[in-house]
Amino acid sequence: MEFSTQTTASLHQIKTAALAVGVFTDGVLGTAADIIDRASNGALRAVVKTEFKAKPNTHLVLRNLPGVTAARVILIGLGKQDSYNAAAHAGAELAFANYCAGADLAEGVSTLAAIDCPGTKIRARARAAAVAAGRATYRYNATLSEKRDPAPKLKKITLSVTRAQATEAQHGLREGRAIANGMNLTRLLGDLPPNVCTPAYLGNTAKKMAKEFKSLKAEVLQQKQIEALKMGSFLSVARGSYEPPAFIILKHTAGAKTAAKDRKAPIVLVGKGITFDAGGISLKPAANMDEMKYDMCGAASVLGTLRSVAELELDRDVIGIIPACENLPSGRANKPGDIVTSMSGQTIEILNTDAEGRLVLCDALTYAARFKPAAVIDIATLTGACVVALGHINTGLFSPSDELAEGLLQAGRDANDTAWRMPMDDAYQEQLRSNFADVANIGGPPAGAVTAACFLSRFAKDYPWAHLDIAGTAWRSGKDKGASGRPVPLLVQYLLGQVS
Template sequence: MNFDLKTLELPAAATEKCDLLVVLVPEGFKPGRDALSTLAALALKQGDFSAKPGKSLPLYQVPAVAARRVLLLGVGDGSARSVRQALGATGAALKAPQTKRVVLCFAGSAQADAVCAAVQAVADASYVYTTTKPKAEARSLARVVVGVPDPSEVRVAFYQGVALVEGVEFAREWGNRPANHATPTMLANAAKTLAKQPRIQCKVMGPSEVERLGMGSFMAVAKGSEEPLRFIELRYSGGAKDQAPVVLVGKGITFDTGGISIKPAAEMDEMKFDMCGAASVLGVFRALAELQPAINVVGLIPACENMPDGRSVKPGDVVTSMSGQTIEVLNTDAEGRLILCDALTYAARFKPAAVVDIATLTGACVIALGGVRSGLFSNNDSLAQALQAAGESAQDPCWRMPLDDDYADGLKSNFADMGNVAGRAGGAITAAKFLQKFVGDMPWAHLDIAGTAWKGGAAKGSTGRPVGLLVQYLLDRESDAASAAKPTAKRARAKAA
């Protein structure tokens, strides 16, 4: 799908030939004398239409309007949140087979973040999964024109929105694939395709390399599967060579049966989504390829299946992690933390500015926060605040949870340095406390996306979250670094003078 940004106000929008013209009407709309303004004003006056977010009025072959169909769409205060909410309800119109070219026209002023949100909302509402549905109708929407009064004011935000669409859809695609179409090897191959993009490199390690690294915890989880594990290392080099990178670590359990501690059969199919943390890291790198920011980022993905087998790790087994710490595996269904801990130890070699791990880690986080906010845990207040602010800005919110040391008491073991579970109470927190044992003094955050990475029921599918949050965080870091460098440059010039 192609997006274009165009200077377009309502009089000119009426002349645009398209299958669907969406007029984004804000509260307090001030009509002109053109046909679309007159139409919207009359509909508002008669009460047939409201400018509240999501309210709409579909029209067909309106006189003096070139578009075959017109949709008046209320966007409330015109904020990014209202625009996204409104466009999110237009899926049926955007997915219609006859809808190939759409024009979005802001009937009032266009805020930069609202334009970014509009691009993402259209892509989200029109998304269609087809990889393993050969008879499904592919996305018919091919081109979207976003019309605003002054493109120069929103151009950066528009292209950020387009890049986020690429990243989120890459993550959704891999999240939605069945496990036999998204094995660890296939996931590694997807990462290799990203290395064809500028400034991105990819390294893939197999069982022998992982064994040499001493990743006994990761290897223990993979033992029960016929599919070989893969440890994926991605690097985006956009900053100076001496700039410390941000390391993103994504949980890549491509299917989770629970292992010997096997899960109930009901809804086990949804455990194909247990690699959505990994998918989000891939999505971030896809977006970075488009945005090309001046930062350095490393992506680490430990990928394997968790299967029951004669070779599988058993409850009560003790494994040795890459850090040298031993772990008593009390529950084999708490496997995500077992692969992440070795990846977090590996992350230290990059001397990172920050480490963020992303994982569908606990059902407890779903109980705590539902599907609205991801759980955020961190040992660093500045990092936590930056991630939370990025989430709010990107409309991909998270919520900080506690990390009191007392929560780690349940992880004590009589037979190892720690157990891998600590009972039901505070399960999302104790999982985070387990991971914290492997980060040392690195600035670290853990995003538990078990409630936000996918939806169940009739809307079953990957959401692509938290790609938006992570990309916004990285762009904010780039902006902060640029701002900090300017005074330094000024002082240097003054000293030279």
């Protein structure tokens, strides 16, 4: 996918296969649409008045408009003008990209996105256009004997800008392309079947990334090395499976332009890597259990984010940590009532073996302290309770740090990958009390997502920490089943904001 800017010609004079212009409801034209309307002697306004209601995420294709050089003018519905914002703009860009990805465009011909959004910066609009193009061109064909979907026709996006906007637009396109590439890696890893995407596969993916990008260095610890670290909690989940566990460390090092004395402490991302979760002895119901291949989407989002960071050559050290294994029932698997000792030395009573994500994450959070991080963010498809609380719109955000939480919330708003902060009052910790160990791994049905975060907080006291529960946002079910690539945009946006 190529991205460029166009500053030399008026919109109606640009030769392109598809020109996108925005239209608000009630016939209100955006700036670009008004230019096209005047060039075509009111032809666009006449069509809008009679045929196009301009609802969000809708479009109408007009061909061979008089006075307009573009082969097609794509009217993109923007909704009500007074409620149009960055999120609505991202939806408009995606509607255009989806059309272009499936349309019969001439090979190599550029398409032009000229959707304006009052109150937003050109860099953000350019980034949204590139992310939308990347999302629209993702196709899963890895395990199909024949490609089911036609190859995307979208080859190039050209953004219409003024000369003064060109530099910022190019920065935005570069950022958006990197985010889209990271999202699509995350989506592919999530969509792969669990007999392919094993812990070893995730480790090999990290190693391949390190070969592709010079800023990355990968290390994959095997069973004996993990045992030497005394990660008893993580290993207790892994022992029920034939597949051996892998503990993956992927480091991005900032460029040489940052002097050693000025180098800031790294930001650490920890991703839950349960490549298949049957629930262990506390077996899940059979219905929709296939979707438990997505229980490694936290790990996938860490790899996707590191890919974006490496492509952008981000001038900040970032470390990804992934504890990867399967959670299956067997004669060696955890049993309800077992007590295990974590790397931190804290003992854990396992009351439900299907609350395994926190058991692998707690040892990874303890390991993260050795890097003396500026912040640690863990990402996990952790609880069904978070889906009940927030549905599939917002990621659940938990953090005792107001500064870190607000930074992540703002990044989510800027990236149109939103999160919602949940409570973490100390009173919830009482639900995790055990008569036989330092802590129980579940706190009962009330506030299940909150008590899961409270459990993790006991292992993350040495640094600013946040937990993202992506159980409701990491994938879609139903006829459009597939990984979403979230929260890569939020994480990359946050990391971009940490570079100074």
